[in-house]
Amino acid sequence: MGAAPNRMPIKALVEEARVRVLGTKLGLPLRELRRRPLTKSELIRRERENAGGATVCHIVGSGWSLAESLGSILPGDYVVGYNLAALTGRRFDSYHMERIDERAPGINDFYRAMMDGSGQDRRYIKNLYERRAMPRVINDYLDHGCTAYRTFEAGGYFRLGQERALANYLLDGGGRFLLQYKSSVMLFAVLYARVGFREIVLHGQDLSGPYFFDVADFPLARELKPRACGVLPKEIPPLSKTHQINRAFRNEPRIGDVLPAMVEVLRERGVSLSCASASSPIAEFVPVYQSG
Secondary structure (H helix, E strand, C coil): CCCCHHHHHHHHHHHHHHHHHHCCCCCHHHHHHHCCCCHHHHHHHHHHHCCCCCCEEEEEECCCCCCHHHCCCCCEEEEEEHHHHHHHCCCCCEEEEEECCCCCCHHHHHHHHHHHHCCCCEEECCCCCCCCCCCCHEEEECCCCCCEECCCCCCCCCCCCCHHHHHHHHHCCCCCCCECCHHHHHHHHCCCCCCHCCCCEEECCCCCCCEEEHHHCCCCCCCCHHHHHHHCCCCCCCHHEEECCCCCCEEEECCHHHHHHHHHHHCCCCEEEEECCCCCHHHHCCEEECCC
């Protein structure tokens, strides 16, 4: 039997209360950070001020379909990038990073160089509360002009059949923390719905497959990586071998199970969630965006 549509599992509420009290998750001491991470409400307010009067928000990842969808972004739309999206060479209104691993210094150097070279002004660090995100590494990003914010992973609390409850929990739960479920797709859909955008469009969120710059017909496929900041470090394996975010997690909902529920819940709140490419695998779960 599934949970009632808007009922939060007791485990989720207990974990949320624990994180509120401790101010962290998995033992990351906030006092070791040089600047306090933003709370959820602070981040929402900051992005709302930056968005001005824009009503359409494009969330740009780095999957292969990005090569065919960037042209649908219109002047005046708000554009958010994350991780390797800066390799497109375009400026973003807001940029989010999550690959911060003390065990892989090549990744950290690469991402800092990429952000510095692309000239992104509004830079954020997410996923602070994973064991791999050590204070020393986070402080290095903070020293490079990034702002951290508070998140934690909401996986492990919901079962198959509870997708709608999960979607509502991601939107309304978490207290001072933004909630993520398995993928940045869910976190950014929630964040920018809360910011106030009426239309949220996903680019390069392909659930599986290669990076956009590994697609042969992408205009800058051959020169892109060296031109941006050098060859990808060896710690970043091919996306086609690692980026399988729609895989099953025991008896938990897959991303492909939750996305239709999130589309429905957001629609009831006056927000449209869509994808920019009809050929992307994510189009199986969300409607395709019609620009203009």
